[in-house]
Amino acid sequence: MKKIFIVLLSLIFIGASFTSVTSIEIKTSSIIGPRESPMPGDLKDGKLPEFPPFPQPAISSHHELYPLTKSDFVVTLIEQLDEELYLSYLEELVAFGPRYTYSKACTDAGNYIYNEFIEMGLETRKHEWNDEDPTVFNVEATLLGSNEESDEIYIICAHYDTVSESPGADDDGSGVAAVMAAAKLMSSYSTEHTVRFVTFSGEEQGLFGSRYYVEEVISKNIAGVLNVDMIGFAEDEEDASYVIVYRDTENPLEWMTEFTTNIAGEYQEYIELEVVPGGSSGGSDHWHFWQAGFSAIFYAEYNFNYNYHSPDDTIENMDIDYAVRNSRLILATLAELAIITELQAPIKPxxxxxxxxxxxxxxxxxxxxxxxxxxxxxxxxxxxxxxxxxxxxxxxxxxxxxxxxxxxxxxxxxxxxxxxxxxxxxxxxxxxxxxxxxxxxxxxxxxxxxxxxxxxxxxxxxxxxxxxxx
Ligand SMILES: [Zn+2]
Incomplete structure (x- = not known):
C-alpha cells in the first residue's frame, strides 16, 4: 500500500514538473516574439470575410507627446476604477446570456450599454450597420474635447457580441466593462481632445461592426485607437503581471505601444503590469482601423484563455483583479492621450x-x-x-x-x-x-x-x- 502511494506521489511529481517546464517555455517565447492571438469564433471556413479596400486612405495625426509626468487627475481617475465598478458592468452583461449577433440577447445588451452611456450624460448614438436589420448596431458615446482647434479623436473600443454558446465573460465582456468603466469615470472630466467609447457587434462573425464603423469615420482624424478584447484571464501571479499589446508591425506610425508602455511605468504603483509587445493580429476590431491606416493597438491577456468561445467563459473563471489593472492601464493611456484637464463633477463630498x-x-x-x-x-x-x-x-x-x-x-x-x-x-x-x-x-x-x-x-x-x- 505504502509503495503504491509513493509511486503515485512520484508520478504526480513528475507530471507537475513537466507542466511547469512547458508553461515556462510558452511564456518565454511570448515575451520574445509574436504569439498566437484570439480569432473571431464564427468565421466561415475559418477566414476573415474579404472586404474591398477602403476607397480613400485615412489621414490621421496626433499632437506632440511630451515626456510623461504623473498627473493627479489621472491618479484619482484610475484609483476609482475598482472591482466594484468593473463588476457592476460585467455582471449585467453576462446576465444577458450568450449575446450572439442577431439574437435578442445581443440587442438587449446593446440597449443596456446605450442607456448606461446616456445616463452618464454622454452624447450617445446607435450606429446601425445592417440596412436590413435595425436591431443590429454598434453603440458609440462621445466626450467632446474642450479644445475647439483640435480635430483629434481617441477611441477606446470592445465588442459586446459573443459566439452562440458562450456567456462571453472574458470574450469580450471584459473589454466592454473596461470601456463602460472608462466612460463612467471620464464623463466627470474635461479632455482637450475628443474621446469616443465604442462597443461593436458582429465581431465573432468576422469583424463586421467595426468594418462598417471604420468606413463611416474614415475621413475623420482618428488619432489613436485602444481596442480591448479579453483582458481578464490569468492562471497565476506571473500571468497576472503582464499584458500583451498587439501592434501594427507594418505601420511606420506605430507609436502607441511605446506610449502605453511608458504609462505602465509612470503609474506602476496603481497598475502593476508590464507591457509585452505582441506581433500583428487580425483577430479583433482594431484590424480594420489598421487596414484603413489609423494607429491602433490591441490589448489582450498574457496567458490566452482556453475557456474562450465555450460555456466556461464565465466570471468565475476570470481574475478580476487582473482585469481591473488592465482596465486602469488602458484608462490612464486614454486620459493621457486625450489630455484630461479639469474635473467637471463636484469634489467628493x-x-x-x-x-x-x-x-x-x-x-x-x-x-x-x-x-x-x-x-x-x-x-x-x-x-x-x-x-x-x-x-x-x-x-x-x-x-x-x-x-x-x-x-x-x-x-x-x-x-x-x-x-x-x-x-x-x-x-x-x-x-x-x-x-x-x-x-x-x-x-x-x-x-x-x-x-x-x-x-x-x-x-x-x-x-x-x-x-x-x-
Ligand atoms: Zn473577442
Missing amino acids: IILSGPAEGKSGKEYTYAASTTDPQGDQIYYLWDWGDDTDSGWIGPYISGVECEESKTWSNRGDYLIKVKAKDDEGHESEWSDPLSASMPKNKSYINRPILNFLQQHPNLFPILQQLLLKL
Whole structure:
C-alpha cells in the first residue's frame, strides 16, 4: 500500500514538473516574439470575410507627446476604477446570456450599454450597420474635447457580441466593462481632445461592426485607437503581471505601444503590469482601423484563455483583479492621450454632522457639503446603508450645506454615504462613509399605539409577544 502511494506521489511529481517546464517555455517565447492571438469564433471556413479596400486612405495625426509626468487627475481617475465598478458592468452583461449577433440577447445588451452611456450624460448614438436589420448596431458615446482647434479623436473600443454558446465573460465582456468603466469615470472630466467609447457587434462573425464603423469615420482624424478584447484571464501571479499589446508591425506610425508602455511605468504603483509587445493580429476590431491606416493597438491577456468561445467563459473563471489593472492601464493611456484637464463633477463630498449612534425608529439629521469646480448648482444623493436612498435632492448653491433626515426602522449598523452631481449631470465620487449604529429599539411603542393600548389593556400581552419576535 505504502509503495503504491509513493509511486503515485512520484508520478504526480513528475507530471507537475513537466507542466511547469512547458508553461515556462510558452511564456518565454511570448515575451520574445509574436504569439498566437484570439480569432473571431464564427468565421466561415475559418477566414476573415474579404472586404474591398477602403476607397480613400485615412489621414490621421496626433499632437506632440511630451515626456510623461504623473498627473493627479489621472491618479484619482484610475484609483476609482475598482472591482466594484468593473463588476457592476460585467455582471449585467453576462446576465444577458450568450449575446450572439442577431439574437435578442445581443440587442438587449446593446440597449443596456446605450442607456448606461446616456445616463452618464454622454452624447450617445446607435450606429446601425445592417440596412436590413435595425436591431443590429454598434453603440458609440462621445466626450467632446474642450479644445475647439483640435480635430483629434481617441477611441477606446470592445465588442459586446459573443459566439452562440458562450456567456462571453472574458470574450469580450471584459473589454466592454473596461470601456463602460472608462466612460463612467471620464464623463466627470474635461479632455482637450475628443474621446469616443465604442462597443461593436458582429465581431465573432468576422469583424463586421467595426468594418462598417471604420468606413463611416474614415475621413475623420482618428488619432489613436485602444481596442480591448479579453483582458481578464490569468492562471497565476506571473500571468497576472503582464499584458500583451498587439501592434501594427507594418505601420511606420506605430507609436502607441511605446506610449502605453511608458504609462505602465509612470503609474506602476496603481497598475502593476508590464507591457509585452505582441506581433500583428487580425483577430479583433482594431484590424480594420489598421487596414484603413489609423494607429491602433490591441490589448489582450498574457496567458490566452482556453475557456474562450465555450460555456466556461464565465466570471468565475476570470481574475478580476487582473482585469481591473488592465482596465486602469488602458484608462490612464486614454486620459493621457486625450489630455484630461479639469474635473467637471463636484469634489467628493464630506459628511459634516450627524449621530454615529442612536435608536431605530427615531429621526436623525445628517449634513454634508461640497463645492463644484465650475460653481455649478449641486444635487445630493444619500445612501442610508439599508438599501434605501434619499433620491437626488437640491439644487443647492456650491458650498452650501445639505441637510437630510432619516429614520431607520430596524436596528442595525449602517454605512451612510453621500454623493453629489452638478446640474449638467456630472457625478462626484461617494463620500467616505459614516458608520451609524442603531442598537436600541424602543420606538415600536409610539404615542398612538400607547393610546390604543390604554383603551384595550387586554391586547397588551399579545402585542408584546409580537414585538419580541420582531
Ligand atoms: Zn473577442
